[in-house]
Amino acid sequence: MIMKKDIKNLGFQELKDSLLIMGFPSHSAGQIFNWVYKRRIEDFNLMTNISKEARQHLSKEFFCSRVRQLKKEVSCDGTAKFLFGLFDGHNIETVLIPEGRRNTLCVSTQVGCKFNCSFCYSGQFGFKRDLNIAEIVNQYLSVSDLIAPAKITNVVFMGIGEPLDNFSNTIGSIKVFSHRQGISLGKRKICISTCGLSPKIKELSILNLGVRLSVSLHATDDNIRSRIMPVNKKYPIASLMSAVRQFLKNDLGPVTFEYILLHRINTSNEMAEKLEKWLRGINYKINIIPCNMAKSIYKPPREDEVNCFLRELKTRNIFFTVRKPRGQDINAACGQLKARQINSCIKK
Numbered sequence: 400m401i402m403k404k405d406i407k408n409l410g411f412q413e414l415k416d417s418l419l420i421m422g423f424p425s426h427s428a429g430q431i432f433n434w435v436y437k438r439r440i441e442d443f444n445l446m447t448n449i450s451k452e453a454r455q456h457l458s459k460e461f462f463c464s465r466v467r468q469l470k471k472e473v474s475c476d477g478t479a480k481f482l483f484g485l486f487d488g489h490n491i492e493t494v495l496i497p498e499g500r501r502n503t504l505c506v507s508t509q510v511g512c513k514f515n516c517s518f519c520y521s522g523q524f525g526f527k528r529d530l531n532i533a534e535i536v537n538q539y540l541s542v543s544d545l546i547a548p549a550k551i552t553n554v555v556f557m558g559i560g561e562p563l564d565n566f567s568n569t570i571g572s573i574k575v576f577s578h579r580q581g582i583s584l585g586k587r588k589i590c591i592s593t594c595g596l597s598p599k600i601k602e603l604s605i606l607n608l609g610v611r612l613s614v615s616l617h618a619t620d621d622n623i624r625s626r627i628m629p630v631n632k633k634y635p636i637a638s639l640m641s642a643v644r645q646f647l648k649n650d651l652g653p654v655t656f657e658y659i660l661l662h663r664i665n666t667s668n669e670m671a672e673k674l675e676k677w678l679r680g681i682n683y684k685i686n687i688i689p690c691n692m693a694k695s696i697y698k699p700p701r702e703d704e705v706n707c708f709l710r711e712l713k714t715r716n717i718f719f720t721v722r723k724p725r726g727q728d729i730n731a732a733c734g735q736l737k738a739r740q741i742n743s744c745i746k747k
């Protein structure tokens with residue numbers, strides 16, 4: 400028996416190559432992409448501009464997967480969190496953040512996560528597996544169908560998992576999101592968020608995809624950052640900043656840094672001083688997010704503590720934005736408390 404393949408796991412070029420091997424014209428790849436990603440037709444028999452013979456062949460070789468919506472919660476601020484079921488019984492979360500004319504989708508890239516950031520709920524359940532390209536793209540397709548005629552305008556890789564740890568599938572899905580015969584989302588409408596995998600940031604810069612980058616920084620001293628984010632033991636701040644500088648050589652800036660203020664952990668003047676040093680010469684945006692997490696080992700900073708830190712940043716000419724959480728009442732902030740500051744990562 401032939402094992403059918405999920406056509407959504409193929410990039411445009413791979414699909415073209417497969418069609419040529421099967422003896423069909425490579426231009427059918429564009430037609431198929433158009434049917435699947437633009438018109439949302441997943442039955443090959445309905446793809447009427449493709450020859451009957453090719454359609455029969457495609458039906459024998461391929462199938463189109465979907466993720467199953469298990470639950471949807473909507474916050475009082477309009478943020479919606481979707482729980483999707485995968486073929487093997489695992490579940491993933493996807494968050495939609497509407498704001499004005501913008502609808503930003505926050506996609507997951509892994510089931511669980513290996514990196515165990517101390518403030519993150521997702522990391523505490525351990526890593527199960529990577530998502531494949533289809534499972535990443537299907538989050539977009541399902542939510543897109545659910546909110547039609549409204550449209551998703553931006554995609555951020557800020558859900559559960561570390562996107563750069565699932566590098567090839569993250570890149571594969573970006574190619575589908577941005578392909579003009581696929582979902583055709585502008586590359587600057589796509590943002591990858593990382594906990595700081597320096598070698599992978601460098602790999603990303605070599606690919607020069609044109610997407611945005613967001614880095615969870617949260618401390619400017621290695622000892623403290625390693626306590627908050629164990630990944631820092633392997634890739635300390637100097638290595639992270641060197642990777643960011645390489646990324647910026649492609650003129651893909653600004654890079655966004657996320658900085659959660661944690662009571663008496665990372666709010667000192669010394670931290671601000673080191674931040675100034677690290678950001679020197681970098682095209683950046685920085686989002687300051689006063690911690691306000693229930694069920695966290697960290698306490699929210701006091702108001703005077705926040706003000707003092709912000710004053711110190713101003714004194715040092717560090718330009719920042721203070722971000723407020725979105726979807727708090729539905730725990731929309733998975734991953735790197737990411738849904739909270741998403742809006743700043745992607746420009747309209």
Ligand code: SF4
Binds near residue numbers: 515519523558559561
């Ligand atoms: S914040 Fe991101 S990288 Fe860190 S544990 Fe959570 S999902 Fe993983």
